[in-house]
Structure formats: C-alpha cells, structure tokens
Amino acid sequence: MVDPIFDYQFRLILIGDSTVGKSSLLKYFTDGKFAELSDPTVGVDFFARIIEVQDGTRIKLQLWDTAGQERFRSITKSYYRNSVGALLVYDVCNRSSFEHIPLWMMEAKRHIEPHRPVFALVGCKIDLVGTDNNKSGSRREVSCEEARMFAEENGLHHVETSAKSGLNVEEAFVLVAQEVYNRIQTGEYKVEDGWDGIKTGFNRPNGMDFNLLEAETVQSTCC
C-alpha cells in the first residue's frame, strides 16, 4: 500500500502495440520486479506510485495500463479522456510497433481533447539489444536517432528503457510527471471538476497550516 500523503494525483495512460512491454514497464516502476512471462492485459489495469518532483511536491501517479491487443481497441479508447499524460510505448526490436506510434498519438490526442496531454515516447526492451555475439538477443529495429528525431518533431520527450534491468524506467515516468507539474505551475493545467487528469491529494499535516497562521500574525504586528 502506498504512503497516503500526496499533494497531487496525475493520471497517466500507457498506449502502444501489444507485447511491447507496457505492463512490464509498470510492474518494474511500481514493484521493482520483472516477470519473464506475463498474461496479456485485459482492457485496462492499474498501477500507482508516489514520486516527488523537483521541489519536493509529492505526486501520486495513477497509471492506466491499456491492452495493446487489437480486439480491445474499442474499449481502451474509452479510457483516454481523463489522462493528463500519455506514454507512447514501442519495442526497440519491433519496427512496426514504432511505426504505429503516430497512430497511437493521434488517437490519444483525439480522445483526450480538449485537454492537451504531456506525451513521452518510450522505447522498451533495450536489454535485448545485446552485443553482436549475443545470438539469442533480438536485433534493434528502431534506432535511437530516428526515435529521437520523431520525438523532437512532435515535441515529445524520448527515452529508451529496460524493464529487465530497470534502465531509465524511473526517468520515463519522472519526466512526464515533472512536465505535468511544470504546466500546473505555469497555469496551463488546472484541477477541474469533471476531469480526473489532475486531482489534489491529501493535505499536509495540520502543523503546516499552524505555522503559516503564526507567521501571518507575526507579520501583522510588524506592519
């Protein structure tokens, strides 16, 4: 069970072709574990973890792990609406999973409208891009450069990860969370009724408010 105290809750959705590694990515991020075998996701699954952004604000990330299978496509699109961020996930050893990224992005944009989510392009299974003598390993089919280029063209963050070694897994989520938080700070995003992309969390303990009150009274005597 997660620590109950947090300041904001962000809802992030993970989308991309089936078997690219969305669930494994989330399992590592929330559990620190990697499963060699896992059942395909049915519809949508949920994960949660609290992280801290740069100024120490505690963010609960509610992560929607969608099924990549074609047959769930009509269902998963119902889930986009309340997301504030979307991770576009592909497999670096699966060319077509990368080629479908623009379609996933368009679909997400269409369903999240009028909200404009934070996107991140996340390459998975970087551990399979082994050395040349690693015969069992798959060959890389998506170069880091072209992915980065696509990300730059579309104003996305890009990161290559491994849910097996844990490489960049944390970074991928922190990246998006920080960006969402920054947009809250600039006023681009707001907590809105009827939209669950961003929610305020539990307040800090009473002590804080107490201190604030005291500080105010001191100020008033001064002026």
Place this chain on the structure above:
Amino acid sequence: MPSSDSENFESADEGQDHIKKNVRRKRISSSNYSTDTSEAEPVCDQVLSNSSRDTNIEKEKQSDGWDDFDIEITTENEKHPNAKVLSIKDASSVAKKDIDSIGTGWDDVGDWGQVEIVDKIKKDEVPKSLPKPEDQSNCDISEVTEKLAAASTKSGWGWGWGVDSLISSASAGITTITSQVSQGISNVLETSIGAPEPEELARKNIKEETNKEVLSDKVSELERNDKKTEQSSSAESTFPFGNLLSGVTKFVESTGTKVIAGGLDTLETIGKKTMEVLQDGDPGLAKKRAMLGLDSGDKPVLSQILREAKAKAEEEDMIREEKKEAKEVHYENLFDDFEGLVHLEALEMLSKQVNMRIEERMRSIEPEKKQDLKETLQQVAELCEIPEDEEDDDETPDDTSKPEAFHEKLQTATQDLGLKLQFQPLVKQYTDVLEWLSGDEQVGEKAVYKRAVSSLAQATALSVEIYHKTAEMLLVKPRRSTADEADALTQMTVVLTKHVSDLATAFTVKLNSIAADNKQQINEYATNIFLESGNSSTYIQNAFQLALPILQIGAV
C-alpha cells in the same frame, strides 16, 4: 660557432625589431673602421693585421671583438669602473709599444679582469704563453656571449623600463600589487609580457647609470647616443604597455577597495537599520528585553525554547500520525488504495460509452421496432434484479474450507458466463483474513477493527475489479448469450455481497472474543464494521448495475 654566437647575440639583443638590428649593425661596422673613435679599436686592427694567425680566427675576432668589448662594459663595469678605465689605457699603450704581445693584447681587450696577469705575461714569457691566452680568450668569448645572451634578453626590455624611473617603479608596483591581489593576473603579466623582476630592474638601472658615468670616451659617448635613441624608441614601444598595466592595476586596486568599502558600508547600513527597527518606539530595547526575559534573570531561555519546540514537534507528529491512522481506517481511502475506485471509474466509463451506443441505436431504429428494443432492454434489466434473500444454504460442507467453498460458489455462479475470470486474488485474500483471525497472537480491538475495514475495502475493490474485467471481456466476446450472462452476473453478485457480510461477521466475532474492559468501544467498532460491509455491498451492486448496459448491448 663564433658566427652563430654573434647571431645569437644580435637576435637576443633585439629580437623584436629587425630594423633596429640593421641600424645597430651599421653602427658597429662604422665604429670598427673609424680609428679615432676608440683606442681599443686600433689595437685590435693592428693586432689583426700584424698577426700571421688563422684568417678565420681573425674574422671571428673582427666581428666579435667589438661586441665582446661592449659586453664587458655592461656586465663588469659596475664592479671595477676605475680599474677598467685604467686597463683600457694600459692595454692600448702596451699594444702600441709591443707588437709581440699580440695574444695578450687581445686578451686584455677580451678579459678585463685579468689585466694584471696579462701584464705579467706580456713582460715575461710572451712566446710561451701565446697558446694559453688564446685558449683562454676562446673560452672567455663563449662565456661572455652566454652572459650576453642572458643579459641582453633582459636588457632589451630593461632599457625600455629603465628610461623612466616612473615606469620602472610603476612596474615594480604592478608586480607586487598584482601578485598580492591576484596570483592569476600576475602570472599572466609575467608570462605573457616577460616583465623582469623588480630587483633585477633596479640592478639594471644602476648598471646603466654607472656605465654612463664611467664611460667618458667617445666610444661610450657614441654608445650612449645610440642607446638613447634606442631607449627613446623602445620607451615609445613599451609605454602603452605601462599605461595598460597601470590601468589594470588601478582598476584592480579600485575595484577591490570599492568591494571592501561597499561591503563594509552595507554591513554598517544593515546594522544601523536593524537597530533602528529594534528600537522603534522602544528606546534602549527595554520592552523587548523584558519580553525576551533577558533582564529578569530567567536564564534557561534557550533550553526552554528548545523544549517547547520539541513538544510542538511531537504534537505535530502526533497530529500527522493521527491523520495517517485516520486515513488507514478510512474505508474510501483504502478502497481507493486497493484500486477499487479506479476500477469502478473505468467500469463507469465503459458503461457510459455503451449506454451512448444503445441510445444511438434507439434513435436510429424504426419507430415500430423501438418498442421491441425497449422491451428487450427491460427484460435484461429484470434478469439482473437481485433475488430477495432466497435459499439460505449457508452451511458449508465440513470437508472444504471456507475459501474453497467461496471459490466454488463463484465458479458455479459464473460458469454460464463463458469467460475465464480470475477469482484467485479474492480467494487468497479471504484465506489470509481467516488465517489472521484464527491466529494465536493477542491482538487489540483496534487492530481487529483496522484489519476489518481494510479487508472489507480490499475485498470490495477486488470484487469491483471482477465486474470491470467481466464487462471488458463481454464487450470483446464474439458470441453473446445475454440471458446466461445476466443470470451468471446476478448470482455472482449474490455470492460477493454474501462474502463481504461473512467477512464482517468474522471480524465482529473476533472483536467480541476480546476480553476488553471497554465494551463500549468494541460495540462501536462492531457497528462500524457492519456499516462498512453494507458500504461494500453497495459498491458491489453499483458495479453490477454499471455492467447492465454491457449485458443489454449484447441483446440488441
């Protein structure tokens, strides 16, 4: 080797200016051939012309002789200025008188320091000593040129600095100041400009002054004239440097002073301002001192403040802890933490989506068929009505455990659904709860209550998840059989609501088994547990209701 030496000399002396070099050469050659300019010169000439020695050596002397002479003046004059003048005269007179003393005469010119020895040699054994002085002179020449090379590197600059005492003192000031102010700057100045050490500069000045004083003959006059022109020219070239350097120094100096002065001013201002603020309407700080208890002899102020701060912190921690604990037994929060809320929300999203599709179909359908559609939808809804407390076959067979029986019931209820549902998490949770409740360890009523609320929230969350998953799978199911599905889900709902009420009962039994003094508290907990189980049933039935459109759409 000698010619290269001369080259070294030239280049070292005036390496920075080729035009000057030429001028200097002209000067040297002119002085070489004018017999009346120097007394030493004719000696050389005579010596050279009269001697039957190697022409190479002669040439070497011819070109080097004057230079050597020059060096000797600058490097050794300051030591024995008088002796030197004398020796010059001696040497020349001796040379004039005695042609046989070729080598020694040359030697005299070449090495002033050995005048006395030379004199002796001259008088006594001239032929014998001939080779020796030659060796000596050779060695002297090389030694001298070395010295010269070293000296001239400095003197080239030294002249520039030396002209003006102001500049030299300024430069001395610069080196000291810069080395004090900043090691970096002094490094830059010294390495890039090659400014000589102040001490050395001073020595140079003295040397040159003595030179000027001592050398009264025409050679030195000419030399001096030349020097003057050089000095003026080199002074011109170095003067901007001097300006730049002193400018830099001034800047560094003034900035440093400003920073320090500014800093002090700021501190002073802050101090004054602070006192002003403190004493505002309170001269002598009487009130404030009284307030802080500084005058009342109440010494342990700090420790008391610290103690108070600690108490306050502890209080805050307690509040925080209470809040955390309140949340821990807060059903809704727990339900959220177990992802029940989000599953319910997702199910709701699906439900709305499907409802919209049904409504759409209703609008697009022909009016006569509309009634049929409505009836179908109504029939499905009726199938999903929960039967009121029908058969009460609660008695589980003795050979199966409660969780197993629960699992079996769930599977029986959903066998016509045509889906593979995951009941394991729910069954496992039930197993864990029963294990905990039957544990031997002593647990307080509060612990039981907390566990009860948490378990109910978890069971409910897992139940809602099952509805959510069922809805998703039904939507992608190729062949639908709505009646079966509706019946199965209804039965499942009965099993699940029964399950949460069983859980609540198990916990209250445990609560009542605790021999506590506070019966009131236990009753309160028990009531709450039943309330939460009712809450759980509501969530489960809501989930079921949300699944209704998913069942309905399969029929239309």
